[in-house]
Amino acid sequence: MALRHAVLAALLEGELSGYQLTKAFDLGVANFWYAQPQQLYAELTRLEKGRLIAGREVIQEARPNKRLFHLTDAGLAELEEFTAAAAKPSFIRDDLLVKVQAADYVDTEALMAQLSERAAFARAKIDLFGKMLRSMRGDRTEGEFLRHGHRIGPYLTCLRGLAFEEGNRDWCEHTIAVLRERQKAHVQH
Amino acid sequence: MALRHAVLAALLEGELSGYQLTKAFDLGVANFWYAQPQQLYAELTRLEKGRLIAGREVIQEARPNKRLFHLTDAGLAELEEFTAAAAKPSFIRDDLLVKVQAADYVDTEALMAQLSERAAFARAKIDLFGKMLRSMRGDRTEGEFLRHGHRIGPYLTCLRGLAFEEGNRDWCEHTIAVLRERQKAHVQH
DNA sequence: GGTTGCATGTAATCTGTTACATGATTCA
DNA sequence: TGAATCATGTAACAGATTACATGCAACC
Numbered sequence: 078m079a080l081r082h083a084v085l086a087a088l089l090e091g092e093l094s095g096y097q098l099t100k101a102f103d104l105g106v107a108n109f110w111y112a113q114p115q116q117l118y119a120e121l122t123r124l125e126k127g128r129l130i131a132g133r134e135v136i137q138e139a140r141p142n143k144r145l146f147h148l149t150d151a152g153l154a155e156l157e158e159f160t161a162a163a164a165k166p167s168f169i170r171d172d173l174l175v176k177v178q179a180a181d182y183v184d185t186e187a188l189m190a191q192l193s194e195r196a197a198f199a200r201a202k203i204d205l206f207g208k209m210l211r212s213m214r215g216d217r218t219e220g221e222f223l224r225h226g227h228r229i230g231p232y233l234t235c236l237r238g239l240a241f242e243e244g245n246r247d248w249c250e251h252t253i254a255v256l257r258e259r260q261k262a263h264v265q266h
Numbered sequence: 267m268a269l270r271h272a273v274l275a276a277l278l279e280g281e282l283s284g285y286q287l288t289k290a291f292d293l294g295v296a297n298f299w300y301a302q303p304q305q306l307y308a309e310l311t312r313l314e315k316g317r318l319i320a321g322r323e324v325i326q327e328a329r330p331n332k333r334l335f336h337l338t339d340a341g342l343a344e345l346e347e348f349t350a351a352a353a354k355p356s357f358i359r360d361d362l363l364v365k366v367q368a369a370d371y372v373d374t375e376a377l378m379a380q381l382s383e384r385a386a387f388a389r390a391k392i393d394l395f396g397k398m399l400r401s402m403r404g405d406r407t408e409g410e411f412l413r414h415g416h417r418i419g420p421y422l423t424c425l426r427g428l429a430f431e432e433g434n435r436d437w438c439e440h441t442i443a444v445l446r447e448r449q450k451a452h453v454q455h
Numbered sequence: 456g457g458t459t460g461c462a463t464g465t466a467a468t469c470t471g472t473t474a475c476a477t478g479a480t481t482c483a
Numbered sequence: 484t485g486a487a488t489c490a491t492g493t494a495a496c497a498g499a500t501t502a503c504a505t506g507c508a509a510c511c
Contacts, residue, residue, distance in 0.1 A: 079359070079470065086367040096490050104355065109367050111357035116471065118492055139480065141490045153371065160372040164361040164380050166293065166387055168300035169430055170268070171356040176349045177426075178275040178298050180419040182342065183349040191353050198355055223444045224451065230369040233444065237366075237437045241358055244429045252422050255412045262413065268498065285462050305499065307464055328508065330462045 080120045083110035085148060085156045088130060089230070092145040095121055108206060108231075108238030121146060129155050177252060185256050192256075196249035199242040206239040269309045272299035274337060274345045277319060278419070281334040284310055297395065297420075297427030310335060318344050366441060374445050381445075385438035388431040395428040 086109070087093065087101055098121070099114040100106065112120075124130045129152035132144040148156075173195055176188055213232050214222035223229055275298070276282065276290055287310070288303040289295065301309075313319045318341035321333040337345075362384055365377055402421050403411035412418055 079361075082361070083364045083367075086364050089368055089371055094490080095492090096488095099490090107357060109363035110359055113472070114490095115473090115492075118490095122492090137489090140488090141479065143490060156368055157372045160365045160368055161376040164365065164384070166384070167358070167360040167362065168296060169356070169427065170299055172268075172271070172353040173356065174298035174423045174426060175272045175275050176353065178272075178419045178423045179278055179345055179349055180422065181417050182278055182419075183346045187350040195353070195355070224447060228370050229444065229448075230367045230371075233369065233441050234363045234367045236440075237363060237433075238358065240433045240437060241430075244426075244433050248426045248429060251425075255418065255422065258413060259418075283462080284464090285460095288462090302500070303462095304464075304501090307462095311464090326461095329460090330507070332462060 080110070080112050080116060081124065082156060082159045083112070084117070084120055084124060085129065085152050085159075086230075088146060088148045088152070089156075092147045094135075094143040094145050096143060098146075106205070106209075108209075109234040124152070128152075180256065185260060189253050189256055192249045192253045196246050196253070199246035199249065202242040203239060203246065206235055206242065209235055210239070269299070269301050269305060270313065271345060271348045272301070273306070273309055273313060274318065274341050274348075275419075277335060277337045277341070278345075281336045283324075283332040283334050285332065287335075295394070295398075297398075298423040313341070317341075369445065374449060378442050378445055381438045381442045385435050385442070388435035388438065391431040392428060392435065395424050395431065398424055399428070 083102075084098065087098060093101070095114075095118050098117050102110060102112040102117060104111075121130070121132075125132055125146070128149055130146045131149050132146045134142060134144055136142050173191060176183070176191065180188060210219075210232065213235070214226070217226070222232065226232065272291075273287065276287060282290070284303075284307050287306050291299060291301040291306060293300075310319070310321075314321055314335070317338055319335045320338050321335045323331060323333055325331050362380060365372070365380065369377060399408075399421065402424070403415065406415070411421065415421065
């Protein structure tokens with residue numbers, strides 16, 4: 078069970094609706110996990126059946142009604158158990174790396190376009206993560222916040238997301254530069 | 267189809283057996299994809315059926331016989347097509363991040379143990395990747411090799427793997443330091 | 456005599472993706 | 484008038500993990 082615990086961890090922040098969770102687990106904000114709406118709604122149903130979360134209906138006027146979910150004691154216990162159990166190593170699984178692995182045998186032009194698209198995406202996420210970090214720590218310095226803040230989990234995961242995207246950006250830019258250089262050299266022959 | 271293209275890209279290196287592929291896609295060396303033996307053998311069967319790869323039996327004496335696979339023209343074409351098509355963004359999906367997200371609510375001791383285990387794993391991979399890079403570029407400098415080397419795809423993906431693991435190591439160490447500091451502060455109250 | 460490495464798979468299950476489905480409100 | 488946001492799902496399929504299965508040779 079994979080998403081399961083990510084959802085439980087997300088609900089530590091407080092009550093969230095399925096829709097709010099889909100936002101949090103979507104492209105923009107998912108700094109510690111990614112999932113699609115369908116998967117989330119299915120998982121919420123399962124978790125509620127298992128009594129690890131509980132929902133309450135909120136009637137709204139101008140918008141569709143929604144259900145806000147929160148962790149139960151059993152849910153928190155499950156999360157504690159999960160955290161204590163050994164974690165498996167994580168691996169990169171990325172189409173773009175596969176393509177670069179094949180770079181010597183395929184069209185470089187299309188590949189460079191994809192690398193620069195990925196770099197742009199990374200830059201957007203770096204921006205976003207920077208803003209999230211600033212908003213979490215308020216006017217404290219990072220050191221201050223990490224020493225005395227009351228909730229640092231999301232800050233720490235966001236830091237990893239930031240570094241990851243900086244790595245993506247730098248690697249994409251470097252790879253583009255290398256491929257471009259070789260292209261030039263090739264033309265001259 | 268995900269593994270599919272990763273296998274095709276791996277076979278650009280030349281003929282490989284299923285077993286050799288399992289080594290390459292395993293913990294140690296998988297710098298651009300990860301997969302388990304079962305998945306690989308199944309994928310090889312599918313690829314052979316689809317004529318994207320072809321295998322030849324090699325009879326051995328002291329060891330079990332094996333089959334060496336190589337790309338067909340159709341396989342190379344498939345890989346080219348794949349590389350030209352748009353790549354989806356990649357996301358982090360990591361149990362350990364979920365656990366750190368919950369750090370404020372769970373047992374920190376067990377979590378720090380896992381972080382330091384992950385850091386050790388990252389250090390081992392950093393070592394390995396460093397060796398692989400050195401062996402690929404031989405006595406050339408990196409710049410030299412990247413400008414004129416005949417096969418740079420694997421080198422470039424290995425660079426990404428290296429940076430990723432450095433990021434893991436640094437983040438794990440930083441997170442441990444933060445948690446330890448807070449633990450100390452907490453005890454003093 | 457036990458572990459590691461070579462070499463290859465099947466079967467059941469769990470997870471994740473893609474496609475499809477609905478319907479109101481707000482904003483440009 | 485059309486797109487974006489809110490709000491929630493079902494169904495079919497593809498992909499990955501876990502458990503199980505076999506058997507010989509080399510090395511400690």
